[in-house]
Each structure stands twice: as C-alpha cells, then as structure tokens.
Amino acid sequence: MSADTLEQPRIVSLGCRLNLAEAERMKAMLADAGDMVVVNSCAVTGEAVRQTRQAIRRARRERPDARLIVTGCAAETEREAIAAMPEVDGIVANAEKLDPRRWNAPLADAPPPPTRTRAFIAVQNGCDHACTFCIIPQGRGKSRSLSIAEVLHEIERHLDLGAREVVLTGVDVTSWGADLPGKPSLGALVSAILEASPKLERLRMSSLDGIEIDGALFELLASEERLMPHLHLSLQHGHDLILKRMKRRHSRADALSLVQRLKARRPDIAIGADLIAGFPTETAEHHEANLSIIDALDIVHGHVFPYSPRPGTPATRMPQVDRATVKARAAQLRERVAKRRERWLASLVDKELCVLAERDGTGYSPTFARVRLPAGTLPGTLVAITPRAIEKGTLL
Incomplete structure (x- = not known):
C-alpha cells in the first residue's frame, strides 16, 4: 500500500x-x-x-x-x-x-460526496419511542427532522451529480415532521419531493413503521409510479403478546390489513420486514406465529435478527430464551423467507424489468430484486432487462 x-x-x-x-x-x-x-x-x-x-x-x-x-x-x-x-x-x-x-474541518457547506447510483438522504434522526429491546434512543437522542426545504436541497445536489434514485432514510422515518412547525406528515414530504423534483426518476423508502403510514403516503405507495413498489416494515414479530412486550405500537392485524390494502391497489409491491427471533418469553406458539406472518405478508426481503440481551434495556430483565433455541429459530425464519423469496424471484423470470445499474455489475429492479447485468452496462443507467434464470438469489 x-x-x-x-x-x-x-x-x-x-x-x-x-x-x-x-x-x-x-x-x-x-x-x-x-x-x-x-x-x-x-x-x-x-x-x-x-x-x-x-x-x-x-x-x-x-x-x-x-x-x-x-x-x-x-x-x-x-x-x-x-x-x-x-x-x-x-x-x-x-x-x-x-x-x-x-x-476542525472547513465550515463552508461541504461538497456532496461522489454520488452513487442511489443517493441515501437522511431526512430524520433519533427516536421518541421506547421499544424494550432497543437502546438506539440513548445513542441517537430524540427525533429530529430536516425541513422540507433542506431535504429538497440535498436531493437537488445529488440529482445534479447524476443520481437516478433517492432513498429516504432515518432512525424512525415515519416520525418525520412531528417536531416541525405544523407537524407535516411523511406523505407531505414525499409529495413535495415528487412535485419539486421532476428529474427524480425513482424514489424509495427505507424501513417504515407501518402503523404510522399516513393517508397521503399510503396513497402514493399505492399509486405513484416514481415511488418504488417496495415496502420494508419495522415489523419485529408476528405475535401480539410479544409485540406488546416489545412495546411496539402495532398488532399483527394492523400489519396484515396494511399489506392487504396495498396489494389490492398495487399487486406487484414487494414486502420486506425486520423480524426478531427468540425475544424473551417467546414460546413455540409465539415462534410459529412469527413464521406464519412471513407467509401471510408474503415477505420476500427479510432481515432476521436473533435476539441478544442489550444492557440498559428492559428486555434484559425478562425471562430469556436459551441461546441454542434463539439461534435455531432465527435459522427457521431465514429459511422460510428464503423459500418465499425464491418463489418470488421465479415469478420475475422472463418478465421485462427496469433495472438501475450499480458499479458492481448488478442492479436493482423497482421491487428491489437484484439482477446481474450484461458486461459493459454503464453504472447509473436504467436498462430494460428480461432475466432468464436465478443464481444464488440474483436474477441473471
């Protein structure tokens, strides 16, 4: 070196x-x-x-x-x-x-980083909730939002550098606006972005708390072509008692209703979710409910986390599930997600997809399916691709 x-x-x-x-x-x-x-x-x-x-x-x-x-x-x-x-x-x-x-860096507005094909815009930081397994509010502080003007400025800077897709991210994105004058909703922010940025071809949301999706955002997710048909839920579990002990604010029925209503309007929307395996007090029955919600919601993008005690959180004081069981349940959740994902990818074979090319020779469809692209495809271009096969979770 x-x-x-x-x-x-x-x-x-x-x-x-x-x-x-x-x-x-x-x-x-x-x-x-x-x-x-x-x-x-x-x-x-x-x-x-x-x-x-x-x-x-x-x-x-x-x-x-x-x-x-x-x-x-x-x-x-x-x-x-x-x-x-x-x-x-x-x-x-x-x-x-x-x-x-x-x-000790210059105080002038820092130049934006060299843009990737997708620009991640942190519209919100911190969290006002108190989930029993989570210590992030202690690490990030209370929820704080960028103003609409600040978000639009950041997006414009990245678009000028060639970004084709923007991803809105944060610690608790759906709480955006609660600390701003008038308490605008996240749907209002997304509407403002789409209206003010006609050059923006693709807008994607990062993980959302489903219970906080407002009416305007739901309507955009259901009908707006530039808002990608990809919803990742901060779900965490499929059983109501465990959700209550986690101090989550949604129920299993809330998640089912949200996804059913979205799929009725936009059948191709791909569902992702965070799921925790082996939360304290979780029984075999609770675990079965966690497995079954993968099928009920048709989760094809699953982030599975084996629970581990986090000092400083209330969940550490609850009766713990033994580590071997936690590990085994996490493996079962991942296997169930993998099976649904495999079927979903198979349904995309021989269908034309609009893929945004990344720098590593792959790209992502609107539903966030990963596609291996032909050699020589220029990064940052949107290309029409008809996949013919699947290999290791990637469309070819």
Missing part, C-alpha cells in the same frame, strides 16, 4: 442505512484530514457492539499510524468502554459527527 493511500481518511461504517448516509457526508467533510480512520459504530444489539470492537481493532492493525476516532451509537452507549480501548485516540459524540467544527 502506498504512502498516498495511507494518508487518505477512511470511514468504517457499521449498522443501518442512516449510518451509511452519514458516512458519505463525513467522507466529503474529512477529505483533507490526512491519515485518519473513523469508525462509525453501531449499538443496536450486543453483537453489533462486539462487531464495533472488532472493527476498531482491525482498523488499528491495518492503519497503525492513523488517528483512530470512534463515533456513532456505540460511542454514546458504550462511551467509557470504547474510550478505554488502547486502539482508540478519541470519541466524537453521535450528535456532533456531521459538525465540521468538531473535526
């Missing part, structure tokens, strides 16, 4: 899409920072904290002379323990990581 390469700052980002979006902004802001590594940490589970520690140690081995700074959620929830690691030179508070003054 050359000296020039070693002197370039590096951002190591773990966890959610919001962290990834923030990492892009930090990378632009710290372009002239020299030999520095920033670990943008995650604390959503005990496993995430373990991976953060691994990333810190790995970064130090790979860049022994670099200044190593840790930010992100683990820098808040595990501040003393992270700061005590011998590899760490400093901590930057999560709420301050996009403030140039905290990094």
Whole structure:
C-alpha cells in the first residue's frame, strides 16, 4: 500500500442505512484530514457492539499510524468502554459527527460526496419511542427532522451529480415532521419531493413503521409510479403478546390489513420486514406465529435478527430464551423467507424489468430484486432487462 493511500481518511461504517448516509457526508467533510480512520459504530444489539470492537481493532492493525476516532451509537452507549480501548485516540459524540467544527474541518457547506447510483438522504434522526429491546434512543437522542426545504436541497445536489434514485432514510422515518412547525406528515414530504423534483426518476423508502403510514403516503405507495413498489416494515414479530412486550405500537392485524390494502391497489409491491427471533418469553406458539406472518405478508426481503440481551434495556430483565433455541429459530425464519423469496424471484423470470445499474455489475429492479447485468452496462443507467434464470438469489 502506498504512502498516498495511507494518508487518505477512511470511514468504517457499521449498522443501518442512516449510518451509511452519514458516512458519505463525513467522507466529503474529512477529505483533507490526512491519515485518519473513523469508525462509525453501531449499538443496536450486543453483537453489533462486539462487531464495533472488532472493527476498531482491525482498523488499528491495518492503519497503525492513523488517528483512530470512534463515533456513532456505540460511542454514546458504550462511551467509557470504547474510550478505554488502547486502539482508540478519541470519541466524537453521535450528535456532533456531521459538525465540521468538531473535526476542525472547513465550515463552508461541504461538497456532496461522489454520488452513487442511489443517493441515501437522511431526512430524520433519533427516536421518541421506547421499544424494550432497543437502546438506539440513548445513542441517537430524540427525533429530529430536516425541513422540507433542506431535504429538497440535498436531493437537488445529488440529482445534479447524476443520481437516478433517492432513498429516504432515518432512525424512525415515519416520525418525520412531528417536531416541525405544523407537524407535516411523511406523505407531505414525499409529495413535495415528487412535485419539486421532476428529474427524480425513482424514489424509495427505507424501513417504515407501518402503523404510522399516513393517508397521503399510503396513497402514493399505492399509486405513484416514481415511488418504488417496495415496502420494508419495522415489523419485529408476528405475535401480539410479544409485540406488546416489545412495546411496539402495532398488532399483527394492523400489519396484515396494511399489506392487504396495498396489494389490492398495487399487486406487484414487494414486502420486506425486520423480524426478531427468540425475544424473551417467546414460546413455540409465539415462534410459529412469527413464521406464519412471513407467509401471510408474503415477505420476500427479510432481515432476521436473533435476539441478544442489550444492557440498559428492559428486555434484559425478562425471562430469556436459551441461546441454542434463539439461534435455531432465527435459522427457521431465514429459511422460510428464503423459500418465499425464491418463489418470488421465479415469478420475475422472463418478465421485462427496469433495472438501475450499480458499479458492481448488478442492479436493482423497482421491487428491489437484484439482477446481474450484461458486461459493459454503464453504472447509473436504467436498462430494460428480461432475466432468464436465478443464481444464488440474483436474477441473471
């Protein structure tokens, strides 16, 4: 590795899409920072904290002379323990990581990062809820929203750099606007984006809390062609008692009703969901309900998390499920999602798809199916592709 390469700052980002979006902004802001590594940490589970520690140690081995700074959620929830690691030179508070003054960077509006084919726009940060398994409110603080004008400005900057798709992201995206004057809804923001940005060809939502989808947003998800037919739900479980113990605000029936109403209007919409396996007190019956909701909602994009106790959260004080059972139940959930996904991908074979080409030779359809593209396809182009086969979860 050359000296020039070693002197370039590096951002190591773990966890959610919001962290990834923030990492892009930090990378632009710290372009002239020299030999520095920033670990943008995650604390959503005990496993995430373990991976953060691994990333810190790995970064130090790979860049022994670099200044190593840790930010992100683990820098808040595990501040003393992270700061005590011998590899760490400093901590930057999560709420301050996009403030140039905290990094001694220029105060001028930072140039936007080199745009990828999809631009992630963090429209909201923080969370006002208190799910019993989650420590993120302690790491991110209360919910805070960008104004509509700020969001439109960010989108315009990325469109000028060639973005073809924008993804709206945040910690609790559906709470966007609750802290703004007049408390506008997320549907109002999406409507404003589509109206103000006629150049924007594809708009996609990241994970949403289904119970907070307002009427205007539902109508857009059901009918607006530029809003991608892909809904990822922050679902977490399929049994009402476990949802209650998680302190979620929706029921199984709420999720079923939402998806049924959307599919009645837009049959091709692809459903994704976060699911937790082995939550404290979960019985075999509860687990069966978790499995069955995969089929009931036709979940084809599943993020399955084996529950792990998170110090500082109420769920750690509940009766725990043994680790072997948690692991086995997580495997069963993943297998059930994989079967539904395989059937869904098979239904797309021999159908023409409009695919946005990425830089790695693949691309994504409107429903977020991954497609391997012909050699020579230019990144950032929208191409009509008719897949003929499936290999390892990718359409060919």
